[in-house]
Amino acid sequence: MTLGLAILGSGEIAATHLQSLKELSDYNISYICDIDEEKANDLAKNSPGSQIEKNMDMMITNKEIDIVDICLPPHLHFSTALKFLKADKHVICEKPLSTSVNEAQKLIDISYSINKNLYPVFQYRYGKNILILKDLISKGKTGEPIVASSEVHWNRNEEYYNVPWRGSWEGEGGGAILSHAIHSHDLLSYFLGNINSVSANLSTLVNQIETEDCASIAMTTESGALITSSITLGAAKNTTRLKLVFEEISVESGNNPYAPGDDEWIYTARDPNKQNELENLVFEAGNKILKDQNGFTSFFQEVANHLMGKNSNIIKPEDGLKSIELVAAIYHSARTECKVYLPLDTNSSICKDWKPKK
Numbered sequence: 129m130t131l132g133l134a135i136l137g138s139g140e141i142a143a144t145h146l147q148s149l150k151e152l153s154d155y156n157i158s159y160i161c162d163i164d165e166e167k168a169n170d171l172a173k174n175s176p177g178s179q180i181e182k183n184m185d186m187m188i189t190n191k192e193i194d195i196v197d198i199c200l201p202p203h204l205h206f207s208t209a210l211k212f213l214k215a216d217k218h219v220i221c222e223k224p225l226s227t228s229v230n231e232a233q234k235l236i237d238i239s240y241s242i243n244k245n246l247y248p249v250f251q252y253r254y255g256k257n258i259l260i261l262k263d264l265i266s267k268g269k270t271g272e273p274i275v276a277s278s279e280v281h282w283n284r285n286e287e288y289y290n291v292p293w294r295g296s297w298e299g300e301g302g303g304a305i306l307s308h309a310i311h312s313h314d315l316l317s318y319f320l321g322n323i324n325s326v327s328a329n330l331s332t333l334v335n336q337i338e339t340e341d342c343a344s345i346a347m348t349t350e351s352g353a354l355i356t357s358s359i360t361l362g363a364a365k366n367t368t369r370l371k372l373v374f375e376e377i378s379v380e381s382g383n384n385p386y387a388p389g390d391d392e393w394i395y396t397a398r399d400p401n402k403q404n405e406l407e408n409l410v411f412e413a414g415n416k417i418l419k420d421q422n423g424f425t426s427f428f429q430e431v432a433n434h435l436m437g438k439n440s441n442i443i444k445p446e447d448g449l450k451s452i453e454l455v456a457a458i459y460h461s462a463r464t465e466c467k468v469y470l471p472l473d474t475n476s477s478i479c480k481d482w483k484p485k486k
Contacts, residue, residue, distance in 0.1 A: 129436060132192045134159040136184060136208060137199035138171040141222055145197055146175055148424035154432035158192045184208070188215040195435070198222060201293040202301040206231045209246065213238050218245045220431060223310050224455070225448040227301030229472065229479035232452045236445045247431050248448025251423030252311045253318060254430075255389015256414060261319060261372075261379060263413040269406070271375025273320040273353035278370055280309040281363035282385060286335065295337030297483045303339030305330070306455050309359045312368060312388070314451050316357075319372060321349045323454060326468050328461040334362035345458060377406060387423055456482050 133155045135142050142160070149155050161181045162168040168180045187193055188211065195218040198208050206226035209219045213235065225248050226232040239246040252258060264270050293299025300307060305328075317323055325348045330340040343359040366385035372378070376398055382391020397406040433440035453472055460478045461468040472479055 130154060130156045131194045131432060131435060132156050132158045133195050133197060134161055134181075134187050134190075134193045135171075135197045135199060136161050136187070138162040138164065138167040139199065142197075142199035143171055143174070144424060145199055145428075146171060148422065148428055149197075150175065151425050152428055152432060154436070155428070159187060159190070161187055188212065188217075194218060195220060195431075201299055202227055202307070203293065203299050206235065209235050210238065213242065213244050213246065216242065216244060218247070218435065220247045220249065220428075221448070222249045223448070224301065224306055224452055225445070226452060227306070227483070228481055229449070229453050229456050230474060232449045233474070236449060239445060245435065246445040246448075248443055248445060248451075249424075249427060250311060250314050250443050250447065250451075251427045252315055252387065252389060253443060254423040254426035255387055256417050257381065257391070257393040258315065258318075258389035259417050260393075260410055260413040263416075264377070264409060265319065265374075267409075269409055270377050272351060273349065274373045274375065275354045275356075276316055276320055276370065276372040277355070278309070278312045278316055278357045278368075280304070280312050280357075280359045280368050280385075282308055282361050282366045282368075283363050284308075284335065284341065284361035289335055289337055295335065295339055297338050300339060302455060302459070302482070303330075303332070303337070304341050304359045304361055305343055305345075305458050306339075308361065309343070309357065310451050310455065312370065313357065313454055314447065315370065315388075316347070316355055317349075317450060317454070318447075320353050320355065321351050322450070322470070323347045323355070323457075324350050324470050326454070326457045326461045326470070327466075328458040330458070330462040334360065340462075343458070343462075376402075389423070453479075 157175050157178045159179050159181050160168050160172050172178045196212045197220040209221050289295045328345045331342045334341045341361040345357040347355040367383040368385045368388045370381040378396045380394045381388045384391045397403045430440045430442050434442045456478045457468045459482045
C-alpha cells in the first residue's frame with residue numbers, strides 16, 4: 129500500500145518536505161499544487177512523476193489523494209485544513225495549525241468526528257537526543273524537572289521579510305514566538321510537562337515589521353519546574369540551545385538552529401559516581417535510534433506507520449493545539465503585563481483571535 133499525497137505550496141518548507149518524502153516508499157507524491165505555476169514546476173523537477181495543479185480545489189475530489197501536506201503561509205492553514213478534512217482527506221499541517229486557539233480546536237473536533245487524521249508538524253521531536261532524553265525520562269532516570277532554559281537566537285533581516293506575508297499579523301499571524309520559537313517551546317513541554325503559567329515581555333527591536341522579533345518569557349509547569357525562554361531575530365548567527373536540570377541529571381544541547389536534537393549533547397549526573405552509568409544509558413538508548421535519518425523523514429515515516437495500522441510514534445493534534453494555546457497565553461501576558469494561567473478560558477477573546485485590534 130502506498131499513500132497518495134499532494135503537497136500544497138512550493139516554497140522552501142515544501143522543498144524540505146519533498147526531500148524527506150522521497151526517501152520513503154510509503155508515499156506516492158501525486159501532485160504539487162501552487163497558484164505560482166513556475167515555482168511548482170521548479171519543485172516538481174525534483175519529483176519525477178508528480179503532476180502540477182494550479183487550482184487547489186481540484187485536489188478535493190481527486191481520489192488518488194489520501195493525504196495532503198499543507199506547506200502554505202500560516203494564514204491559510206486553518207481554512208485549507210478544514211476544507212480537506214471535510215473532503216475526507218487526512219491532513220499534515222506545518223506549524224501553526226491555526227492562528228486561533230478555537231480554530232485549532234475546531235480542526236481537531238472535525239477530524240475526530242469524521243475519522244480523518246490531523247498531523248501537526250513538530251519534526252524536532254525526532255532528533256536523536258530528543259529521543260534519548262525522552263527515553264531516560266520515561267524510565268525514571270532523570271528525576272523530577274527543576275529548571276530549564278531555551279535560547280532561540282536567529283538572524284532574520286530585511287531580505288527575509290521581503291516575502292509579502294511575513295512579519296504581518298494578517299499574513300504570518302504572529303512573530304518570533306509563533307514562527308520561530310514554537311518548536312523549542314514544544315520540546316520544553318514535551319520534556320517537562322504541561323506549562324501552567326506564563327509571564328512574557330515582547331518587543332520589535334530588530335526589523336521594521338508589525339509582529340514581535342524579540343521575547344523574554346518566564347514559565348512554570350504543572351510539576352513546579354521553572355522555565356526561561358530567550359528569543360531574538362537579531363543575533364549574529366542562528367543558534368538554538370536547550371539546558372535542562374532534573375533532580376538526577378543535567379542536560380545541555382548543541383546549537384544546531386533547526387535540528388537541536390542532532391548535535392552532540394552533554395549529559396551530566398548530579399552524583400559523579402553515577403556518571404558512567406548515565407553514559408551507558410545514553411549509549412544504549414542511542415543505539416536503538418535509526419542513524420542518519422532527519423526529523424522530517426522520521427515524522428513522515430511515523431505518519432505512514434500510523435495510517436497503515438503499524439506501531440507509531442505520531443504527534444497528536446492536541447500537541448499542535450497546546451502549542452497554539454501557549455502562543456495565545458504569551459500574547460495575553462505581554463499585553464496585560466500580568467501572569468497568565470493555562471489552560472485558557474476558551475470563551476476569552478484571546479482564544480478567538482490574538483491579533484491586536486486595529
